[in-house]
Amino acid sequence: MSSTPLLRLLHFLLLLLPAPLHDYYFPRLSSGGLDVYHPLILFAGFGCPDLEARLTEAYTPSEQMALVYDSVHNEYRNLAGVETRVLNFGSAYGFSEKQMVADRENLCLVSLRKELEAAGYRDGDTLFGAPYDMRYAPPAEGYVARVQELVEHASSKNGDKPVILVGHSFGATAVLGFLTSTPLPWRNKFIKHLLLISPPPPTGFMLTITHLTSGPSVFQIATVPIMELRPLWRTFASALLAMPSPVAFGHKPLVITKHRNYSAYHMEDLLLALGFTADQTLPFLRRRTLDVEAPLVPTTYIIGGGIKTPEQLVFWEGDFDVPPENVYGDGDGTVNMASLLAFGKELRRQQERNNVHFKALAIANASHAGIVMEEHLLRMNYMEQ
Ligand SMILES: *[C@@H]1O[C@H](CO)[C@@H](O)[C@H](O)[C@H]1NC(C)=O
Ligand SMILES: *[C@@H]1O[C@H](CO)[C@@H](O)[C@H](O)[C@H]1NC(C)=O
Numbered sequence: 001m002s003s004t005p006l007l008r009l010l011h012f013l014l015l016l017l018p019a020p021l022h023d024y025y026f027p028r029l030s031s032g033g034l035d036v037y038h039p040l041i042l043f044a045g046f047g048c049p050d051l052e053a054r055l056t057e058a059y060t061p062s063e064q065m066a067l068v069y070d071s072v073h074n075e076y077r078n079l080a081g082v083e084t085r086v087l088n089f090g091s092a093y094g095f096s097e098k099q100m101v102a103d104r105e106n107l108c109l110v111s112l113r114k115e116l117e118a119a120g121y122r123d124g125d126t127l128f129g130a131p132y133d134m135r136y137a138p139p140a141e142g143y144v145a146r147v148q149e150l151v152e153h154a155s156s157k158n159g160d161k162p163v164i165l166v167g168h169s170f171g172a173t174a175v176l177g178f179l180t181s182t183p184l185p186w187r188n189k190f191i192k193h194l195l196l197i198s199p200p201p202p203t204g205f206m207l208t209i210t211h212l213t214s215g216p217s218v219f220q221i222a223t224v225p226i227m228e229l230r231p232l233w234r235t236f237a238s239a240l241l242a243m244p245s246p247v248a249f250g251h252k253p254l255v256i257t258k259h260r261n262y263s264a265y266h267m268e269d270l271l272l273a274l275g276f277t278a279d280q281t282l283p284f285l286r287r288r289t290l291d292v293e294a295p296l297v298p299t300t301y302i303i304g305g306g307i308k309t310p311e312q313l314v315f316w317e318g319d320f321d322v323p324p325e326n327v328y329g330d331g332d333g334t335v336n337m338a339s340l341l342a343f344g345k346e347l348r349r350q351q352e353r354n355n356v357h358f359k360a361l362a363i364a365n366a367s368h369a370g371i372v373m374e375e376h377l378l379r380m381n382y383m384e385q
Contacts, residue, residue, distance in 0.1 A: 043171030049131030172199030201343030304366030
């Protein structure tokens with residue numbers, strides 16, 4: 001069985017360690033397989049974790065997955081009477097593609113999991129998964145402590161070796177939110193390497209706006225028209241997490257109507273124009289992730305690019321209920337290149353200031369999802385950023 005590009009990349013990353021460290025950690029590393037047993041924890045993308053909801057007596061039927069924002073405590077919670085939990089926490093099998101499109105399961109790091117298993121990794125032994133509740137951002141209360149426990153468990157099960165964390169797309173957001181909430185000495189002790197693949201940067205991207213206007217293409221339910229999910233989507237903390245920021249987009253007009261343009265400086269006005277109340281804009285104004293916070297553990301940042309990506313949205317008549325006309329620019333098809341670069345640059349600055357390893361790789365013609373799905377992509381030359 002030939003290994004997938006991502007597995008080869010992982011192998012390649014491990015080989016990048018300085019020789020003495022490398023010999024210390026992987027004395028038995030063979031040139032063929034990956035007989036390296038650093039425990040590994042996967043964090044797959046947005047639609048991948050499985051959530052279970054239980055309705056109690058206090059529940060009255062409405063949008064059962066909606067979140068309620070508590071502006072006094074700046075917190076989100078479930079509707080009264082709804083209890084939710086993430087299924088299969090701890091397992092690399094805790095992620096599955098919901099849209100059931102052939103071949104799409106690989107979007108949820110399934111091919112990487114299978115390759116790791118073929119190389120000798122075992123779920124619950126050397127391989128783990130940390131599914132999250134994707135409605136929250138940063139991760140829901142309790143998630144940080146749970147993942148910390150999982151990391152410690154994975155390490156102690158493997159001779160106290162530090163752990164490798166792999167996050168793709170919103171899974172990268174979850175793993176970053178987790179890491180930056182832990183004490184630095186803890187990170188230094190337990191984390192060997194962090195692999196961030198196509199993270200949606202906190203510096204923002206245009207699809208965040210399209211999801212608010214045209215419905216969430218990342219959160220579909222087969223039987224429900226996407227526009228009917230829009231009100232539900234707008235209650236999620238994650239929906240407002242990556243609004244375009246001036247750091248990445250400056251004064252460029254991003255949303256264009258015949259009467260008024262909105263740049264990244266005007267996102268509050270845009271939310272009001274979309275029908276948000278002043279209260280509903282508060283989580284956007286107070287979001288914690290406005291500032292980039294580097295993980296300060298050895299990190300590899302892998303992004304795709306060279307794919308046409310919506311960069312300006314034209315709602316000429318000012319009707320935000322009709323799909324916009326897109327003006328395209330560079331990116332990974334989902335996230336704009338300007339933002340991927342701004343985020344990478346700030347991560348590098350903070351990592352280097354603290355003398356922590358940071359490597360950025362851009363893969364030409366790799367899309368946001370294709371980067372973990374398509375065999376040919378990682379055969380491309382890596383361009384170091
Ligand atoms: C909005 O931006 C477009 C594109 O840059 C520009 O042509 C137009 O004049 C601007 N409109 C307004 C009302 O500022
Ligand atoms: C990316 O795709 C374009 C169009 O298909 C092609 O011309 C170009 O050579 C590709 N770039 C790389 C580095 O493969």
